[in-house]
Amino acid sequence: xxxxxxxxPKRPGREPDRGERADDAVIATRGxxxxxxxxxxxxxxxxxxxxxxxxxxxxxxxGSGKTTTIRMLMGLIEPTSGSARVLGRPMPRASRTVLPRxxxxxxxxxxxxxxxxxxxxLRYDAADPTxxxxxxxxxxxxxxxxxxxxxxxxxxAKAYSLGMKQRLGLAAALLQxxxxxxxxxxxxxxxxxGMREIRTLVRxxxxxxxxxxxxxxxLDEIEQVCTHAAVMAQGRLITQGAVAxxxxxxxxxxxxxxxxxxxxxxxxxxxxxxxxxxxxxxxTSEPPERDLAEVNAALVAARVRVRGFVLERAxxxxxxxxxxxxxxxVAG
Amino acid sequence: MSRADAQxxxxxxxxxxxxxxxxxxxxxVVAGxxVVAGxSVVAGQGxxxxxxPLWSLGLFRSxxxxxxxxxxxxxxxxxxxxxxxxxxxxxxxxxGDGSSLGGGGGGAGGPAFISQISNNGLFLVFTALAATLPxxxxxxIGVVAGDAIAGESSxxxxxxxLVAPAGRSRLLLTKYATVITFCLAATLVVAxxxxxxxxxxxxxxxxxxxxxxxxxxxxxxxxxxLIALVVAASxxxxxxxxxxxxxxxxxxxxxxxxxxxLLITVQILDQIPQLDALQPYFFSHYWLSFADVMxxxxxxxxxxxxLGLQALYAAVFGSAAWARFxxxxxxx
Numbered sequence: 001x002x003x004x005x006x007x008x009p010k011r012p013g014r015e016p017d018r019g020e021r022a023d024d025a026v027i028a029t030r031g032x033x034x035x036x037x038x039x040x041x042x043x044x045x046x047x048x049x050x051x052x053x054x055x056x057x058x059x060x061x062x063g064s065g066k067t068t069t070i071r072m073l074m075g076l077i078e079p080t081s082g083s084a085r086v087l088g089r090p091m092p093r094a095s096r097t098v099l100p101r102x103x104x105x106x107x108x109x110x111x112x113x114x115x116x117x118x119x120x121x122l123r124y125d126a127a128d129p130t131x132x133x134x135x136x137x138x139x140x141x142x143x144x145x146x147x148x149x150x151x152x153x154x155x156x157a158k159a160y161s162l163g164m165k166q167r168l169g170l171a172a173a174l175l176q177x178x179x180x181x182x183x184x185x186x187x188x189x190x191x192x193x194g195m196r197e198i199r200t201l202v203r204x205x206x207x208x209x210x211x212x213x214x215x216x217x218x219l220d221e222i223e224q225v226c227t228h229a230a231v232m233a234q235g236r237l238i239t240q241g242a243v244a245x246x247x248x249x250x251x252x253x254x255x256x257x258x259x260x261x262x263x264x265x266x267x268x269x270x271x272x273x274x275x276x277x278x279x280x281x282x283x284t285s286e287p288p289e290r291d292l293a294e295v296n297a298a299l300v301a302a303r304v305r306v307r308g309f310v311l312e313r314a315x316x317x318x319x320x321x322x323x324x325x326x327x328x329x330v331a332g
Numbered sequence: 333m334s335r336a337d338a339q340x341x342x343x344x345x346x347x348x349x350x351x352x353x354x355x356x357x358x359x360x361v362v363a364g365x366x367v368v369a370g371x372s373v374v375a376g377q378g379x380x381x382x383x384x385p386l387w388s389l390g391l392f393r394s395x396x397x398x399x400x401x402x403x404x405x406x407x408x409x410x411x412x413x414x415x416x417x418x419x420x421x422x423x424x425x426x427x428g429d430g431s432s433l434g435g436g437g438g439g440a441g442g443p444a445f446i447s448q449i450s451n452n453g454l455f456l457v458f459t460a461l462a463a464t465l466p467x468x469x470x471x472x473i474g475v476v477a478g479d480a481i482a483g484e485s486s487x488x489x490x491x492x493x494l495v496a497p498a499g500r501s502r503l504l505l506t507k508y509a510t511v512i513t514f515c516l517a518a519t520l521v522v523a524x525x526x527x528x529x530x531x532x533x534x535x536x537x538x539x540x541x542x543x544x545x546x547x548x549x550x551x552x553x554x555x556x557x558l559i560a561l562v563v564a565a566s567x568x569x570x571x572x573x574x575x576x577x578x579x580x581x582x583x584x585x586x587x588x589x590x591x592x593x594l595l596i597t598v599q600i601l602d603q604i605p606q607l608d609a610l611q612p613y614f615f616s617h618y619w620l621s622f623a624d625v626m627x628x629x630x631x632x633x634x635x636x637x638x639l640g641l642q643a644l645y646a647a648v649f650g651s652a653a654w655a656r657f658x659x660x661x662x663x664x
Contacts, residue, residue, distance in 0.1 A: 074495045076662040099497035106495070110488025114402060126394035127496035127503075129387045172492060 025049045026180050026211040027056075027073060031082035034068050042068040044235040045082065050213055050228070055206045057222030057243070058215040060232035066215045067107055069232070070184055074104055087179060100130040103178040105186055109169025113158030117149055117168050120157050124172045131176060143171040148197065162189035170198070174205075181205060182213045187221060199225050254287040256299065257308035264304045271295045287311055388502055395510045399476065405514070408472040409521050415468060416460035416526035423449045423456075424533045445623075452539045453530025454549065457556045458626065460526035461519070461563050465619050466599060469518055469563070470570045474591035476514045477574025480507040481657065483584030485664045500658045504575070508650065511571045519564040523556060543628040555625055562622045566638055569615035569645030570595060576653040582664045612637075615645050 027050035034043040043065040050056045060066050071077040073084055075092030084091045089098050111120050121140040125131045131139075144153045147167040152160070160168065166189050173181055183202070187195040202212050202225050216222055222229055223243065230240035239246065254273065258264045264283045265276045271294070273285035288295060296309050399405055427450040445462060448455040481504070484490040493503060530536070539552045547555070574591040581587050595616075601607055602614050611617050618638035624631040 071491075071662070074491075075497070076491055076494060078659070078661060095497050096499060099495055102495070104492075104495045106491055108488070110492055112398065112487070112489060115398070123394050123398060124492055124496055126390050127493045127498040129497075129499070133390055 024052055025085075026052045026054075027084070027086055027213065029069075029073075029082065029084045032069070032072060032079055032084050033081045034065075034072060034077060035080045041235055043072070043079075046232075046237050048230060048237060048240065050211065052211055053206070053209060054228045055202060055212045055214065055226045057226035057229035058213060058232070059217070059219065059222055059229055060215075061217060064232045065235040066232055067184060070104075070106055070182055070213075070215060074102070074106065074182065075099065076106075096129070100128055100176065101179045102182060103173030103176070103180070104182040104184075105166075105169045105173050106182070106184050108185065108188060109165045109172075111157040111160070111165060111168060113156065115157060116154050117157055117160065117164075117171075118144065118153040120168060121172055121175060125175050128176070139175055140171075143174045144168075146174055146201070147171045163191060163194050166190055167194070170201070178210055180211045180213065182215075184215045185217070186214065187216070187218070195221070252287065253284050253312050254292070254295075255308065255310045255312050256283045256306060257281055257310075258283065258299075258304055258306050260304045263302060264299060264306075267299050267302045267304060268295070271298055281307070284312075388506065391498060391502065392506050392509055395506050396513060399510050399514065400517075405476065408475060409518060412464060412468060412472060412518055412522050413525040415464050416456055416522060416529050419446075419460055419463060420449070420456055420526070420529040420533050445626075448540075449530065450534055452552075453532075453534035453536045454527070454539055454552050454556060456530035456534070457523050457526040458559060458623070460522050461559060461622065462620065464522050465563055465566065465622075466616070467595075469515075469522070470567060470595050470616070471592050472518050473511065473515055473567050473571050474574050474595055475588045477511045477571045478578050478587035478589075478591040479584045480511060480575055481578040481653075482581050482587035483578075485582045485662070486584045488664060490664065491662050494662060501654065504579075504654055504657050508571070508575055508653075511575060512568060515567040515571055516561075516564045519560050519567070523560040527556070541628045542623065542626045545628040547628070559622050559625050562625060562635060562638075565642055566619050566622070568642040569649075572646040572649035572653070573615070576649040576656070579653045579657040579660065613641070615641060617641070 027048060029046050029048045032043060032046040032048070033041075035041050046065075046069060048069070058066055058069075068077065072079050073086055073091060075095040075098075078092065086094075086098050087101060091098060111117075112123065115123065118140055121143060122136060125136050125140060126133075141150070141153075144150050147170050149164065149167050149171060152164060157165065157168065166186070170183070170186060173183070181202075186202075187198050190198060199221070202214065206212050206225075206227075212225075214222065214226060226243050228241065229243050229246055231238045254268075256264050256268070259281055261278045261281055261283050265278050265285075268276050268283065268285050268288075272288035272290060273295070274288075276283065276285040292309075292311065296306065299306055299309075423446065445455045445458040449459060481490065484493065494500065498506075536549060538546055538548055540546055570591070573594065574587070577590045577594070578584075578587040581590075598614050598616055602611055602616055618634050618641060621634035621638050624633075624635055
């Protein structure tokens with residue numbers, strides 16, 4: 001994948017704030033609930049709305065119900081109660097019309113080890129009733145090429161590394177043009193270069209108009225590619241919305257690096273900054289209302305030797321902590 | 333990675349060229365800036381083909397290829413092919429001094445074909461089928477049928493077949509058709525191997541039926557083929573049973589072991605005189621009735637009972653497998 005497209009400007013018409021209405025949504029669930037035999041409540045009254053054209057990050061610690069939700073959306077698991085609509089049709093009832101337009105990578109790739117990568121894709125494509133057998137070989141070759149496996153397509157899948165298997169799983173999701181891609185932890189097992197390629201691929205697909213539903217427990221991964229996000233914890237949806245709005249909920253912080261920390265803290269308070277924290281040579285605070293250039297000038301005027309003066313953007317992690325008041329640990 | 337695009341592929345262009353990002357059809361431009369790029373556009377580009385009525389055959393073909401390329405399947409067939417060779421060589425050594433084979437023929441209830449092999453190589457076909465039908469053949473079927481769904485489930489490939497979407501009923505039917513094909517292939521492997529070994533080691537020519545009449549070698553070959561088909565049909569019951577077991581568990585090994593265990597149990601119960609009221613319902617009870625094909629005229633009573641019983645097993649356990657598989661939560 002060429003890295004160039006990563007910097008491609010967003011197209012007009014794909015603004016994240018559009019399509020919040022449920023009937024415009026690619027995925028819409030109402031009170032979706034799954035209680036496994038044995039009483040364990042895996043998903044509890046989920047109301048999820050994934051707008052068309054978005055790159056939707058589905059966040060949550062391990063064991064928070066992400067995969068169960070995805071399996072219900074894909075018709076693999078029957079919900080205990082509630083409903084799920086994918087591409088406007090009810091699931092799992094409309095599986096046969098919905099699923100050919102959905103590419104999915106669920107809980108990691110699964111392959112026939114004794115078949116070559118190419119034969120694996122041929123088999124998955126043969127399972128799709130809408131796939132045209134006449135174009136099968138070309139589409140398989142294109143999918144292999146797209147994920148960088150063109151050279152390794154003839155190798156037996158059991159000889160693949162974890163990252164190659166992951167790529168092959170992605171290729172299976174890209175055998176046909178899709179309206180929705182569901183990618184469950186797509187960067188698992190990939191090296192940093194592979195992760196970057198996946199992000200580029202996701203952006204590329206999104207720019208073609210494909211909605212991408214991306215589950216992950218890596219916050220910065222979501223932050224880098226997603227326009228929207230939802231956060232789950234212990235089977236419940238904590239929040240959902242545009243990433244910008246979620247991050248805006250937690251304000252950024254002003255960070256001043258200086259050897260004169262005490263003096264800097266005094267000046268910052270004077271300038272109207274709240275919550276000033278001194279940590280060695282690092283002084284942080286909530287940014288004051290006034291122009292930051294003035295703040296900096298005031299510091300210098302007070303003979304504070306400023307080494308660094310940065311407004312750190314609020315990360316999704318800050319937003320997450322602000323929302324839940326807790327860290328990002330596995331639910332007990 | 334090249335950025336070959338699915339759209340280019342659809343347009344019939346070589347997928348291996350790396351298209352200039354600008355060349356990629358821009359949905360926004362095509363649809364006009366006012367129109368939201370997204371589902372409407374994608375629906376245009378990815379117009380879903382309606383499934384071909386012959387699609388199920390494509391899935392069946394893929395299933396056959398997958399099954400018969402498995403090393404395990406080939407090993408099972410090799411073992412089956414070896415049985416007639418061993419029997420043939422044993423008989424040849426035993427009768428090498430020109431004497432006919434002494435001793436009590438085919439053993440417990442079995443047809444007394446073995447003593448005739450040294451007179452006519454064609455009898456090796458009947459002997460080999462009689463020798464493999466009680467255990468080797470059904471064991472091989474049990475392995476393949478038991479693995480059919482459970483093996484895919486434990487490998488995780490089942491979920492990808494189902495989201496392709498193969499459709500649960502169709503997948504199950506395809507699996508059953510494949511197992512039946514394997515029954516036929518396995519039986520034919522035994523028969524053909526026996527025919528070749530028999531012709532190599534022993535004289536061939538006109539043969540004498542169980543009823544004492546003489547038939548030509550050509551007619552004998554016809555009877556041999558008929559017997560092979562009857563033997564293959566005798567395995568339909570255990571195939572359905574194995575498939576049902578396969579839908580109950582997520583472990584391929586467990587399903588295979590259970591099916592083979594059931595086979596052995598039923599074979600033992602079939603030998604216990606106190607159970608004679610139940611025995612007519614054991615799937616193996618009429619298996620050796622295939623010898624009746626070698627009577628003149630053919631004695632059909634037990635043959636028909638056998639085929640009826642197999643059909644009953646296929647109906648009962650086929651329905652049970654369907655009921656189980658179409659409502660099952662796929663969590664593996």
